[in-house]
Amino acid sequence: MARKAAAAVTSADVARLAGVSRATVSFVLNNTQAHRVSEATRAKVLAAADTLGYVPHAAARSLRAGRNNLVLIPAAVSAMGRLVSGWTDDLHTELERYGYTAVLHAGRFSDPGTAARAWAELRPGAVLALDGTSLDGAAVNVLRRAGVRALMALAPQPVEGVCTVVFDDRRVGVLAAEHLVAQGRRRIGVVMPRERGLAAFAEPRLAGARSVAARTTATVARVDMEYTHASAAELANGWAERGLDGVFAYNDEYAALLLAVLRDAGVGVPGDVAVVGCDDLVTAALQRPALTTIRLEVPSAARVAAALHDLIETGTAAPLPAVEPVLVRRESA
Amino acid sequence: MARKAAAAVTSADVARLAGVSRATVSFVLNNTQAHRVSEATRAKVLAAADTLGYVPHAAARSLRAGRNNLVLIPAAVSAMGRLVSGWTDDLHTELERYGYTAVLHAGRFSDPGTAARAWAELRPGAVLALDGTSLDGAAVNVLRRAGVRALMALAPQPVEGVCTVVFDDRRVGVLAAEHLVAQGRRRIGVVMPRERGLAAFAEPRLAGARSVAARTTATVARVDMEYTHASAAELANGWAERGLDGVFAYNDEYAALLLAVLRDAGVGVPGDVAVVGCDDLVTAALQRPALTTIRLEVPSAARVAAALHDLIETGTAAPLPAVEPVLVRRESA
DNA sequence: CCGGGTTACTTACACGAGTAACCAAGAAGG
DNA sequence: CCTTCTTGGTTACTCGTGTAAGTAACCCGG
Incomplete structure (x- = not known):
């Protein structure tokens, strides 16, 4: 239908319709205190603005004001x-x-x-x-x-x-790893999401976990995973070879996915492997086994x-x- | 620290530093084809823009261009x-x-x-x-x-x-309800999220389910629920009184929450009540029982x-x- | 030496809004 | 009648950018 783009209505249009100057329009619409405007013209301006459906132009305004x-x-x-x-x-x-x-x-x-x-x-x-x-x-x-x-x-x-x-993502990794170590786990995996944009959060967490390993007898292995059933299932099927007894799963959503595929693969949680998530989502407490996780305040x-x-x-x-x-x-x- | 807001650098600053007019700067930076600029001055302008860290002012530009x-x-x-x-x-x-x-x-x-x-x-x-x-x-x-x-x-x-x-949300409700009815369910609940902003999607779905009820022997009941463990658990505890044998759970996340609390409350799915979600999230297939859902293309x-x-x-x-x-x-x- | 073409750049205006500075008219005060 | 103040408005400039129109310098053919 492409009706010809009727030129947008400006404060000049409002001024013309109201029969006043553009400045007056500006004073009225912005309630400028420094200038007095009679009640009559104020009403005229407001009416004109309303009938024309005037909306100020943010770009023009912020250009003039020097800020937006x-x-x-x-x-x-x-x-x-x-x-x-x-x-x-x-x-x-x-x-x-x-x-x-x-x-x-x-x-x-x-x-x-x-x-x-x-x-x-x-x-x-x-x-x-x-x-x-x-x-x-x-x-x-x-x-x-x-x-x-x-x-x-x-x-x-x-x-x-x-x-x-x-907000030290590293601390998150430290906390997760320390807990796993305290539970007697020694071969810890850290799930790293392959989704773009998440590395910025995941890398420091991995580093944090590694720092815990460095001062204990535990080891940390990087476990790459995509947030898809296929990727998770592949991971779960080859689980035995990795020989991990503890996992920090990036967040609760990855943890939930991991719990599901581990269950399908017959890997016991927390018996065979302990799992820690992050975010404390509503669903974390409802997983079976209920998910140990890290809440962020x-x-x-x-x-x-x-x-x-x-x-x-x-x-x-x-x-x-x-x-x-x-x-x-x-x-x- | 609040370093005094050094006035932002404009194309005029670039012009001054390069020793040319502002117009030339504009021609160079926008690669305007209609105007020829010597390679020497082009380089000078680019260098000046770079050292000053010039970034065009989107508001001014779109004001001039009449569009952004x-x-x-x-x-x-x-x-x-x-x-x-x-x-x-x-x-x-x-x-x-x-x-x-x-x-x-x-x-x-x-x-x-x-x-x-x-x-x-x-x-x-x-x-x-x-x-x-x-x-x-x-x-x-x-x-x-x-x-x-x-x-x-x-x-x-x-x-x-x-x-x-x-995108007819109503159709989603119809599809869910029709499936439940086809499975022999007659007393259907539709979960309505209390979260603000979701009503726009949920209401038409409810209406769709109602329309199915109107032309069958089934009935549809509105079931309000918040996306929290407490709200879901309360719902599950009073489940028997509602006497529902089928539920359309708004989406897979609400469905997952519902599945968890129903399980805790000892309500069998799909035996006592059939559950349908929506969105076909990665986790839907991994629920137990695996979630029947509606995928949106x-x-x-x-x-x-x-x-x-x-x-x-x-x-x-x-x-x-x-x-x-x-x-x-x-x-x- | 003059008209015509190119090349390379500049001057001047417009976009839409806010606001300082100015101005006309009427009232008050002497 | 002349000043001064108040009221209610207007004119004119500004923000940073793009671009049409203008211009200065140079080369060339006649």
Whole structure:
């Protein structure tokens, strides 16, 4: 049908219809306190804006103002567990309360520099990275130079110029491995998802587990796996050869998959092999055997939103508590 | 640390450093074919842009051009199942191939009109709604008037002025109910998630199931449930009173939760009650009993991206195939 | 020495909105 | 009557970018 793109309605159109100047329209629609407008013309303007269906042009506005109310969250949706995705939605509403518009961008760029430049083009007020890697020094430079006021990240350690919520994936690996070792396990496997985008979380966890092995008599083996039935089944069928007696399964979803195929392959859990997951999803407690897992205590969305607001407005914010991993012991390990 | 926000670098800065006019900078950086620039100055400009770390200002650019390369996808992240979230990520990369920047916006607005206006402010080139309700007639009007060129939606039936991928949630309910009835079940429960944002999908499914009941001897009861262990367990404990012999569980995740609590409560599946899920997740086949579910064949992300591109450029696009629900029969029903 | 063509670059304006500075008219005060 | 203040509006400039139109320099044929 492609009706000819009727030129979008601007504040000039509203002004013409209301019979006033464009400035007056702006004063009315923004409730500018510094200028008095008679009740009569105010009504005329509002009526005109309404009948024309006027919507301000965010680009024009932010060009003039030199800032906008965008908060950019670079993150692949499919890489978020249930935990994080719920948290992200909450953050959206919290930020809206402050007048910000949060947007997610899931773009996968080959080059991290390209990614940073793409984000910088939007000139968001803030960038909040949910993985530890995408906000590296170079990216920080690009974003700062583009005038982004607030940078925040979940990262294993503070980055210069970035307000970090410390989240040490390494600690997660340490915690899992320590528990397995404490249960008397010595040959520990760490499941590494093949799905792209997850390596950033998985690698440090593996490293953490390795560090535990280094100071005990245990060994750690890397176990690659895809989140498909076929890949998991193949893994389970060759299980005996690996000779593992403990596994840290990246997260509860991979753990659930693993439990299912191990059961089908006749491998006993926790008898033959102990399994630890991560995230403490609703379903973790309902697995049989009930899944031992690691819960992550993330600072509330409201708190993070407040910190972002402070960061944008004043340039500093009260430090946020770290993400604390806590082992939840059940039956599987 | 709050280093004083060093004014962002503009193309004028680049021009000054390179000793040329701003226009020349623009010609070089955009590879404008219509204008010839000597190799020497081209190099100077590129060098200057590089040392300054220049990044164009998307707002200014789109203001001038009258259009931008944004594709807005309004959708709550937590409401997406694994199926859709993977698809969304793919769509991001496909759209990037055409030069578009896709962004997700998860804002929950009380008023749908407010939502449409918030999207319109960004003046995206396209809006792709993943639920059937958010792009209603009013929203279409607002967006069209704001100059949004392409509107696309997954919706139960074509909406005037919107390129729809027909996805009839009602059909899903019909399919599930028909299967249960064919298995001899007569008292069917439909699990309705209490989580906000899911009603848009759940209600039509319930309606579909009801329509099947209306033309058979079966009855359909609404079963509200939250995605928590507590809520599910409460449901399972009072199961006998409900007297249901078949359940359609909204999706595979709710189904998995339900299977677990029913098992704990000693209710036999499929003996006492047959259970049907939806989405055909990886874990569905691994439940015990293996979950009978409904798979949704969604048009490929590449295809949708191409259609969006056509829609933005030419105003029309070849119609996309509908999302086809297919029953995958396993053990649970 | 002049008109015509190229090449390489610049000047000037437009996009849509916000806002400082200005201005006309009427009221109040002397 | 002349100043000063208030009220209610307007004009003019700005943000950073793209691009149409203009121009200066040079070469060439006649």
